[in-house]
Amino acid sequence: MILEYFEDRFGIPKAHFSEYQLYQGHKGKYYLGPKTIDRPQVISPGLLIARAEKQVKPTSNFLQLFGHLATKNILELSKPDAKRYIEGYDLRIEANADPGYVIVSYSGNFLGCAFLKDGLMTNNLPKAKRQQVKYL
Amino acid sequence: MIPDAFKKRYSELADDSGFFACLETILPKSFRTNTIKSSSLEIRERFAGYGIAIKQMPWYGDAFVSQTPEIGATLEHFLGKIYIQELVSMIPALVVKKELENASLVLDACAAPGSKTTQIAAMMKNRGRLIANDLSYSRIKALQFNLQKAGALNTIITNQDLRFFPNQQYDVVILDAPCSSEGIMRKNDKLFRTWNEKKIYGHSRLQKQLIVKAFDLLREGGVMTYSTCTFAPEENEEVVGHLLSERNAKIEKIQLPGFKLSKGTTEWRKNQYPPEVENCVRIWPQHNDTGGFFVAMVVK
Numbered sequence: 001m002i003l004e005y006f007e008d009r010f011g012i013p014k015a016h017f018s019e020y021q022l023y024q025g026h027k028g029k030y031y032l033g034p035k036t037i038d039r040p041q042v043i044s045p046g047l048l049i050a051r052a053e054k055q056v057k058p059t060s061n062f063l064q065l066f067g068h069l070a071t072k073n074i075l076e077l078s079k080p081d082a083k084r085y086i087e088g089y090d091l092r093i094e095a096n097a098d099p100g101y102v103i104v105s106y107s108g109n110f111l112g113c114a115f116l117k118d119g120l121m122t123n124n125l126p127k128a129k130r131q132q133v134k135y136l
Numbered sequence: 137m138i139p140d141a142f143k144k145r146y147s148e149l150a151d152d153s154g155f156f157a158c159l160e161t162i163l164p165k166s167f168r169t170n171t172i173k174s175s176s177l178e179i180r181e182r183f184a185g186y187g188i189a190i191k192q193m194p195w196y197g198d199a200f201v202s203q204t205p206e207i208g209a210t211l212e213h214f215l216g217k218i219y220i221q222e223l224v225s226m227i228p229a230l231v232v233k234k235e236l237e238n239a240s241l242v243l244d245a246c247a248a249p250g251s252k253t254t255q256i257a258a259m260m261k262n263r264g265r266l267i268a269n270d271l272s273y274s275r276i277k278a279l280q281f282n283l284q285k286a287g288a289l290n291t292i293i294t295n296q297d298l299r300f301f302p303n304q305q306y307d308v309v310i311l312d313a314p315c316s317s318e319g320i321m322r323k324n325d326k327l328f329r330t331w332n333e334k335k336i337y338g339h340s341r342l343q344k345q346l347i348v349k350a351f352d353l354l355r356e357g358g359v360m361t362y363s364t365c366t367f368a369p370e371e372n373e374e375v376v377g378h379l380l381s382e383r384n385a386k387i388e389k390i391q392l393p394g395f396k397l398s399k400g401t402t403e404w405r406k407n408q409y410p411p412e413v414e415n416c417v418r419i420w421p422q423h424n425d426t427g428g429f430f431v432a433m434v435v436k
Contacts, residue, residue, distance in 0.1 A: 019263070020289055032289055033289060034264070034289075034292065037292060039267075039292070039302060041294055041295070042293065043293040044283075044292070045292050046290070046291065046292065048284055059284075061216075061285060061287065064173075064216065064287070065172075086214055109215060110215075111214075111215070129214070129285070131209075131214055132209060133209055133210065133214055134206060134210070135186040135188065135206070135209060135210040135211060
């Protein structure tokens, strides 16, 4: 369901992940990891790619890694807006994307996840990832 | 200020007058290209575009040094395309690069905060399985953060005491053991104030247990690196010597063209270590303008 969602929402082909296995963790967390784990007491089995409680929310780490495979719902920012996004701000924006989760990009770089509704782009970067960027 | 007892302890072993002076200088900023997300060619071009001077290391094309303290304020750092890491800390994975490229099961036994783990995952090209273990639960969070940021897909995090680790046969084991950390004093001068010779003996006892267990987890023909960021022979050659007395291990020679390495010592204060420990390498800060380090490459 998660990989199908990525294909449907962003055009990221499900087949691209055939070398890996999807794992469901606590609190609706989904991981993409090695085919076999065969050991108990695992803290995390690969890359956290989404949280799915009421709806599927992709992680910024996943979109940074696989955003280049996407064909739709990509929001290209200007340089000043990209800086503000990385610092953690929400942005008022005129966007050519469907309402819902979008991939934020700047000059060919995939920065992370945001939620778009009524011209407001709500920042979904985790607080720990937000930072000041001087060079971009 | 370097403690007198520290100077007294190492004045003979360091055999070079530049050692103590170097410890009081600031360590240059270094980083590594995360090849899961980028290439060193791309990094060179991007930094040239910013006007930030970086120097590529001749002994490892993915390693760079910069005099600019603002490496962390680049888009590439935010995106996880580079990883800020001490040069010497890149060496354990580098010496087993070929083995990592072909490995299907690898253990990073004391993995947090994940500098070496992210490097290993990249060298494995995100394939196979990499078990990243650390005993300290409080350090697991940093390990998780760094692995996620690096885009590591092949890495499973565990939180167990290595001494009681479930038996599996690993192709490669990386044991960067907890140590007295004397080699990172250029980065953290507080360590000068808290330095105490007694800590060395406690670490040495634990390291001897860890190295034997780590060796037992290797498959026949598998390879392991044992490393510390300390100068104390009790935590280095003595630990490797202990493994040689307990198990049928072979210590391989390490070569890193373009980087000055010193051989392991076979004598320290009335103690003699087996001649094979000369194949281990000591990295003295004054030789390459780095931190201090020790690496042994062990084959089963």
